[in-house]
Amino acid sequence: MGKGRLAVPAGVTDWAIAVGVAVLLLGTGLSGTHPSGGRELLGCALLAAGGLALAAHRRAPLVVLTITGLCAVGYLGAGFEVLSVAYLVAVYGAVRAGHRAVTLAASMGLLAVLHLTALVFHDGPAREVVAQARNTLEIAWLVAAFAAGEAVRQAERRADEAERTREETARRRADEERLRIARELHDSLTHQISVIRVQSEVAVHVARRRGEQVPEALLAIQEAGWEASRELRATLEALRDDDTTPPHGLDHIPNLVKRFRTTGLETTLRIEGNPHAVPAAVGRTAYRIVQESLTNVARHAAATTASVLIDYRPDALGIHIDDNGKAILHPAPTPGLGLLGMRERVTALGGRLRTEPRSAGGFTVQAELPTNGAS
Secondary structure, eight states: OOTTOOOOOHHHHHHHHHHHHHHHHHHHHHHSSOOOTHHHHHHHHHHHHHHHGGGGTTTOHHHHHHHHHHHHHHHHHTTOOOOOHHHHHHHHHHHHTTOHHHHHHHHHHHHHHHHHHHHHHOOSTTHHHHHHHHHHHHHHHHHHHHHHHHHHHHHHHHHHHHHHHHHHHHHHHHHHHHHHHHHHHIIIIIHHHHHHHHHHHHHHHHHHHTTOOOOHHHHHHHHHHHHHHHHHHHHHHHHHOOTTSOOOOGGGHHHHHHHHHTTTOEEEEEEESOOOOOOHHHHHHHHHHHHHHHHHHHHHSOOSEEEEEEEEOSSEEEEEEEEOSOOOSSOOOSOOHHHHHHHHHHHHTTOEEEEEEOTTSSEEEEEEEEOTTOO
16 A cells, blocks of 8 residues: 555445445436336335445345345336346456356346346337347346456456465575575584584593593583584574474474483473463474473483473463472573573563472473463
């Protein structure tokens, strides 16, 4: 929409058309020869009804087609010689909506009924001529309305196809760009990070074998190497991922727990509440929290057991991971990339994350992710 232009709601436009056609029909019918008394009132009511029914031609085109057709027969039978403008507009709307065959059949039937009605209700020797003339005029206008509706329908279909083509092109270019970035990251960073990680591990191993105290800076380098390698791998997987490969979510947590059991960590999984569908972003975040927490437990905590609890609540998903490893009881140092990544994911969803040592020993990670609006 251009700057300064006001968009008119479709409902307002439809009612404006309906009222305009109703006024046109009433004006045309009352200005010409027409009956009096009860037939006049009936005819006026049908003229108005046929026009006002057009307000629903977008929502129920076939219903409007039927109503306007019946009104046309009714006010012709009542003695009003008026062109069925409302029915022509209904034909246009029905064809535009794609109901071509039904509209064509209904229109042919209506023409026959209008012809018979004119023959029955017109008096005098000229009634055949009047009926034929009316029939010819109705056919011409019906063809025009049908053609206009079909033209608009085809134009809208081509516009929709063009929009889909643009979206597919944009999606394909985005996929190509993701793959290009993934290749560049892999080529430029993976090797260097691997070298840093291996060299730091060798240095730590040599220092420990010699009985020397490992410098904190060297341990920090080793930890950063592991974290950078894991984050880079996750980033490359996300970049290479496409729509046909669903990301890991809640359904993958049981297999994740089983994998950690094979490492010697006795890991249990418990589900509470009534499992229900949650937003995809919540499921992905829950999986990443469990994955990161268990990885930290297996790597750093010297733990033998770990428990995972998934708690389904009406408006939130709770995640609780406990272990029996070694935990520092004073305030924790600056969080690493893994913990920072968890906190960023949870915050982005409007949730809460709590990570702290347990008074009974070990460490706990607790997250609450809102699921409002989940179906």
